[in-house]
Amino acid sequence: MNYQKKTVVASVAGLTLEGMDIMFISFAMSMIIAEFHIDLATGGLISSITNLGMLFGGMIFGILADKFGRVRVFTYTILLFAIGTALTGLATNIEQVYIFRFIAGLGAGGEYGIGMALVAEAWPKNKQGRASSYVSVGAQFGVILAALLSAILLPTWGWRGLFFVGIIPVIFAFIVRKNLDESPEWLTSKKGNHLVAKQGKLKQLFATRRTALTTIALAIMATVQIAGYNGLMIWLPSMLQQSQGLSVSSSALWTISTAVGMIAGMLTFGQFMDRLGMKRTYGLFLLASAVAVFLYSYASGSTGVLIGGAIVGFFSNGMFAGYGALISYYYPVEIRSTATNTIFNFGRALGGLSPILVGFILQHATVTIAMGYLAILYCISFMAMISLRKGQVKVKQETITSLTKAV
Missing domain, CATH: 1.20.1250.20 (MFS general substrate transporter like domains)
Structure with a gap:
């Protein structure tokens, strides 16, 4: 598999796992509300806090990826939203759910832009549109995967078991780190003017x-x-x-x-x-x-x-x-x-x-x-x-x- 295809596969998989992680909340929401005895507005804050985490994660990890490299930071973001998702399954109150979903949001927010930057830097200008579209479809795959896992796991393992599945992306992060090389364009920029390349x-x-x-x-x-x-x-x-x-x-x-x-x-x-x-x-x-x-x-x-x-x-x-x-x-x-x-x-x-x-x-x-x-x-x-x-x-x-x- 050439480098261009590797960037698409890694980014598609990353966005699929991110989409799956985000949709878990939608499928588990009614059970979370029932267990912690909260109202709908309090439950709705879970998604809002996740989005806030995405905003901060996007800014923080976007800067780090420009400074220290795409692939390294990309794997860190995957690890972070995997850990945040798994920890959500251990939450004992709604406050802990908020904290863990914010952590998951930090990772998810960082993953999107780095994956897209990798693809943009690997593909020629006249093919970036279709490459970007292949990656974006991954979010829909994530929705489908979340629906299937929810149908299988929620009746038997409950909502906590659903979030424990979120630890699986750790394996994916390891595979990416081992098999995907750093962006050649970023490396060239770093060698040509390391002050600019690390500014971000x-x-x-x-x-x-x-x-x-x-x-x-x-x-x-x-x-x-x-x-x-x-x-x-x-x-x-x-x-x-x-x-x-x-x-x-x-x-x-x-x-x-x-x-x-x-x-x-x-x-x-x-x-x-x-x-x-x-x-x-x-x-x-x-x-x-x-x-x-x-x-x-x-x-x-x-x-x-x-x-x-x-x-x-x-x-x-x-x-x-x-x-x-x-x-x-x-x-x-x-x-x-x-x-x-x-x-x-x-x-x-x-x-x-x-x-x-x-x-x-x-x-x-x-x-x-x-x-x-x-x-x-x-x-x-x-x-x-x-x-x-x-x-x-x-x-x-x-x-x-x-x-x-x-x-």
């Missing part, structure tokens, strides 16, 4: 006016991506149960249909990205998402709901496939991992609050208004996207000069 500071994301505008635009896009996904996947099943009279089993069928649409959308997006370019592909999918989401509020009948869900999933989550390549494109190797992790995990943390607003809208307005809100989000992301300029941003030269003088 958050302030570099705002070092110049153009860099700051690029960072803000990409953060808006990442936030909308997560907000749209969470708003749709958390609330749509219950919306459809009320508006269309769907049963729980029919809602599950809708979830599968939408997930299939998402996977197809990701794979298609990667191909389009390499052929049409990043901005054209994002423009097409963002506008299509806005239209599809809004029109979906008028869908009726089981066939229309299922087909419409697949179409919405195709466009709205198909774009997830491109963020690794998109963010990597705009930042040089010296700050690539820092940028990818920080920007996307900021989107995770802020966009993860979207279900609260969607729930508020549904409580006081109609489904059409809620879907209109999501459509507007995609339009905002479109405007942020067209503000992006071609070419990588530059590391601020005066910062490098000052470091040189200090040495």
Whole structure:
């Protein structure tokens, strides 16, 4: 297996395990609430704290990966979310659950951007879109794996047994460390100018006016991506149960249909990205998402709901496939991992609050208004996207000069 394929396999496996870890909470939530005698709001904080851990983990490990190497830090992030997941199964109160989920979030948040940076640095520009899409599908594999393990383990081992499975990624981390070489581009950068290669500071994301505008635009896009996904996947099943009279089993069928649409959308997006370019592909999918989401509020009948869900999933989550390549494109190797992790995990943390607003809208307005809100989000992301300029941003030269003088 060549190096390019190894980076994809390692990153796919990492994102699959991360997706599995995150979904364990969804499947185990009712049991955790019952055992610790907590209300729904207190239980909901588990996901919020996990997202907060992802934001901090993304920033910390992104910087470390730019300083000390992709593969080494990548394995550390896998170990951390494996340990955090396994410890969750030992929690004796909800406070301990919060702590252990924050630890797992730290590792999960660091893993995403480093894996994407590895892929971006291993594949040529004209194939980065499809390579990024292959990695992104791993998250959906994780959801499926979590569902299968939950069906098998929850009835017999309970929710604690489910989280003990989270120790398995430790084995994967060992395999990655043994078989995957460091990024050649990072090594070249380190040899060429070790001061730049080891810099990796958050302030570099705002070092110049153009860099700051690029960072803000990409953060808006990442936030909308997560907000749209969470708003749709958390609330749509219950919306459809009320508006269309769907049963729980029919809602599950809708979830599968939408997930299939998402996977197809990701794979298609990667191909389009390499052929049409990043901005054209994002423009097409963002506008299509806005239209599809809004029109979906008028869908009726089981066939229309299922087909419409697949179409919405195709466009709205198909774009997830491109963020690794998109963010990597705009930042040089010296700050690539820092940028990818920080920007996307900021989107995770802020966009993860979207279900609260969607729930508020549904409580006081109609489904059409809620879907209109999501459509507007995609339009905002479109405007942020067209503000992006071609070419990588530059590391601020005066910062490098000052470091040189200090040495």
